[in-house]
Structure formats: C-alpha cells, structure tokens
Amino acid sequence: MLWRPFSLFLLGAVWWWGSIPALTAELTVQTFSLEIHQRQVTGGRDTIQVKQGDRVTLQWITDETVEIHLHGYDIEKVLQPGIPAEMTFEAYATGRYPITAHGFGGHSSETRPGETPLVYLEVLPR
Numbered sequence: 001m002l003w004r005p006f007s008l009f010l011l012g013a014v015w016w017w018g019s020i021p022a023l024t025a026e027l028t029v030q031t032f033s034l035e036i037h038q039r040q041v042t043g044g045r046d047t048i049q050v051k052q053g054d055r056v057t058l059q060w061i062t063d064e065t066v067e068i069h070l071h072g073y074d075i076e077k078v079l080q081p082g083i084p085a086e087m088t089f090e091a092y093a094t095g096r097y098p099i100t101a102h103g104f105g106g107h108s109s110e111t112r113p114g115e116t117p118l119v120y121l122e123v124l125p126r
C-alpha cells in the first residue's frame with residue numbers, strides 16, 4: 001500500500017502551498033498622507049489607526065522645515081518644505097504614540113521647549 005502515504009503527502013503539499021498566499025495576505029500595508037500646514041496636520045486628523053504587525057508608511061509634506069519624532073518607535077525625520085518624505089516601519093508594538101514636532105523653522109535639537117503633538121499613532125492588537 002504505497003498510495004496512502006503518497007496521497008497524504010500530496011494533501012500536505014496542497015495545504016502547505018495554499019497557506020502561503022494566506023500568510024502574505026496577513027501582512028497589511030497601510031499608507032497615510034499627512035500634510036503639515038501652519039504647524040498643524042491638515043484635514044483635522046488627530047489619530048492614525050493601524051493594527052499590530054501592519055507595515056506602515058507615513059507620507060509627509062510640510063510648508064515649513066520641521067523635525068518630527070514618532071515616540072515609542074523613536075523615528076525622527078527632518079522635513080523640508082515642499083519635499084515629500086516618508087517614514088516606513090512595522091507596527092510591532094501596540095499603544096498610542098504621539099508624533100511630535102521638535103522644532104519648526106529649523107530650530108530643533110538644542111532646545112526643545114515643549115514638543116507639539118501633531119498627530120497620534122494608535123496600534124491596536126490583532
């Protein structure tokens with residue numbers, strides 16, 4: 001009786017191949033466009049919601065030079081007016097994290113008198 005283990009193997013192979021697209025489909029890519037105008041994120045958006053494990057891309061455009069900081073994930077980026085910039089990361093940690101402006105107009109790092117939250121990133125558990 002050779003056919004039995006063989007057909008079991010075939011079944012296993014079908015199951016295994018079938019699971020590959022399912023696994024890749026789990027990885028959701030989330031892209032958000034954010035525009036800073038007069039030191040605020042436009043459109044009244046104050047929260048970005050994603051799920052844990054999502055691949056997140058934040059596309060930024062600003063009308064003023066500013067250093068932005070995603071707390072928790074500790075990603076910093078200097079934005080220049082009119083030049084699109086991206087932050088890409090995997091949302092591995094759940095929680096609510098502020099994205100703050102460290103300084104507008106190019107005056108950053110040395111003095112940080114009260115960071116201004118621009119928007120919050122919320123990472124929800126799966």
Ligand SMILES: [Cu+2]
Binds near residue numbers: 069071100102115
């Ligand atoms: Cu900060």
